[in-house]
Amino acid sequence: MNSWHSLAGRTILVTGGAGYLGSAITEELDRSAGKVLCLDLPGKAAAFVRDRGLRNTLPYDVDLTDTAKLPAALDALIAEHGVPDGVVHLAFASSAGKTVEELLPADLDATFCRALTPTFLLTRHLAEKMRSRGSGSIVLFGSMYGMVSPDPRIYHLPMKPNPIDYGASKAAVIQMTKYFAVHYGASGIRVNCVTPGPFPNPNVQRSHPELIADLSAKTALRRIGTNPEIVGPTLFLLADGASYVTGQSLVVDGGWTVW
DSSP, X not given: OOOTTOEEEEEEEEETTTSHHHHHHHHHHHHHEEEEEEEESTTHHHHHHHHHTOSSEEEEEOXXXXXXXXXXXXXXXXXXXXXXXXXXXXXXXXXXXXXXXXXXXXXXXXXXXXXXXXXXXHHHHHHHHHHTTTOEEEEEEOOGGGTSOOOGGGSOTTOOOOOXXXXXXXXXXXXXXXXXXXXXXXXXXXXXXXXXXXXXXXXXXXXXXXXXXXXXXXXXXXXXXXXXXXXXXXXXXXXGGGTTOOSOEEEESTTGGGO
């Protein structure tokens, strides 16, 4: 084992690695891991790596919602870089943010197909590759809205409450984490989930100050999270300090769900 927090020399694959939460994780991994494979939508990862001057991160264009091509895309990465030691899966796709009244069955199906199916395929494919080595850590991402319902009173018109298809799919990710942890535990592979609370991106913070105030008031710490605060919990689950932790949802929500 490395020291409890070290990821030196390890290869970590990050999906959604150029997004708001993913970018903070990727930047820290660039400093602390051996190699980072940053997967995101076309052009996004390359621009992020270039703009941030990352040295140990390689960008790749991968559309995870194209499930027919996903296994081949993962195999190509493995052929080039070997089986990753760790995986962080943040990429997520949902419907158009419709209300309960507006949501069509096809919208619900689309979110599950675009979010849950890629999560299942990616996790299974990489865990199967890790099996022969007998080790690996996979970190999925849930949400506080996979645990509790949004309070519609804090979403002021024209905003809509966080949609039901999003919450249901994130709840499924938390449960999927438990299934995968049991299935692959005997092979030395750990599967956990980081479950963030209110981490609105900068655009939302600028455009909806009243929502930010309401989100802050509902947390025990009386503030929203900032993206560097998701890094430590994620890297902990990747590293040897969490070697006896699997099947867990590590909630990082400022106390949102404790009352």
